[in-house]
Amino acid sequence: MKNVLIIESNPVTNSFNGTLAEAYRKGALAAGADVRVIHLNEMRFDPNLSGGYRDKMPLEPDLLEAQELIKWAEHIVFVYPIWWGGPPALLKGFLDRILQPGFGFKYKKGSPLPEQLLKGRTARLITTMDGPHWYFKFIQGQPGHNMMKNSILRFCGIKPIGITAVGQVGKLSAERRHSWAGKIERLGQRLR
Numbered sequence: 001m002k003n004v005l006i007i008e009s010n011p012v013t014n015s016f017n018g019t020l021a022e023a024y025r026k027g028a029l030a031a032g033a034d035v036r037v038i039h040l041n042e043m044r045f046d047p048n049l050s051g052g053y054r055d056k057m058p059l060e061p062d063l064l065e066a067q068e069l070i071k072w073a074e075h076i077v078f079v080y081p082i083w084w085g086g087p088p089a090l091l092k093g094f095l096d097r098i099l100q101p102g103f104g105f106k107y108k109k110g111s112p113l114p115e116q117l118l119k120g121r122t123a124r125l126i127t128t129m130d131g132p133h134w135y136f137k138f139i140q141g142q143p144g145h146n147m148m149k150n151s152i153l154r155f156c157g158i159k160p161i162g163i164t165a166v167g168q169v170g171k172l173s174a175e176r177r178h179s180w181a182g183k184i185e186r187l188g189q190r191l192r
Contacts, residue, residue, distance in 0.1 A: 002191050004028045005073035006037045009080035009091035013041060016169055016177060020126055021079040023181040027188020036069055040090050047093020053101055063098050070098070075122045075191060076158065078148065082129040082136065082165075086144035095152055104156040116157025123153050123161045124192060126184060133167030162192055 006025055010017035021037065028035045043062040050057055059067070070076065080087050101107060105114040125148055129136055136142060149161045164187065166172075166180055 002028075002031075002033045003072050003074045004033045004035045004077065004188075004191065005069050005075070006035065006077045006079065007040065007091075007094075008037060009040045009078060009088060009094070011041045011088055011090045015081070016128055016166075016172075017079045017081060017126075019177070019181055020128070020166075020184045021077075023184040024077055024079070024124075024126065024188040027185035028191060029188075030185075031189045031191050033075075033188075033191055036072075038066055038069065040094055043094075045094070045097060047090060047097065049093070049096040056100065057097070059097065063094075066094070067098050067103060070118070070121075073121060075124070077124045077126065079126045080128075081169075082127050082144050085136075085140055086147060087127075099152065099156060114155070116155070119157035121158045123158050124187065125149070125161065125163045126166075126187075127163070128166045128169045130170045131167060133165045136165070136167065 006021050006028075008018055008021035018039075025035050025037060043066070045060040045063050046057070078087075078091070080091050086092070099105070101114075103117060105117055107114050125145060127145070145163055145165070149163070153159070153161055164184065172180070
């Protein structure tokens with residue numbers, strides 16, 4: 001049995017991202033996984049990393065619980081919209097706060113590269129966007145995907161990282177939304 005953590009990160013309640021997170025959850029449960037879900041918009045924490053890492057802010061109870069779930073997880077699924085080329089500020093603030101030195105990574109004396117403290121975990125990014133995916137990929141260069149994949153998750157040792165991107169969400173018919181939910185549920189069944 002695999003431990004799966006889904007982090008649904010749309011600040012808007014009842015979004016299509018919530019539908020996709022639920023579809024993945026159903027698929028993973030059908031595959032026999034132990035699944036936990038975090039809805040960032042229901043958590044209570046300050047997303048602003050005041051003082052940076054020099055003057056560490058104490059973590060709120062919701063963030064401490066999220067850290068425990070990340071330690072527990074073998075596979076982490078992030079579900080969020082792409083806004084202005086990247087994830088919403090809520091997700092970025094969440095990651096700023098919990099992936100601090102000593103949890104996500106640790107600097108090593110005499111080495112320019114940190115020790116990766118979250119090795120042994122895999123991840124999946126499920127993203128939605130209003131524009132066409134081809135534009136995000138080929139014209140914009142996928143800045144948000146690159147940030148999440150390379151600058152954050154791999155930096156902490158999480159790999160491999162799969163990406164599923166749903167474009168032009170605002171123009172999707174109910175039938176297409178249902179089709180996407182089915183695809184995401186099948187991803188969950190394969191625990192990918």
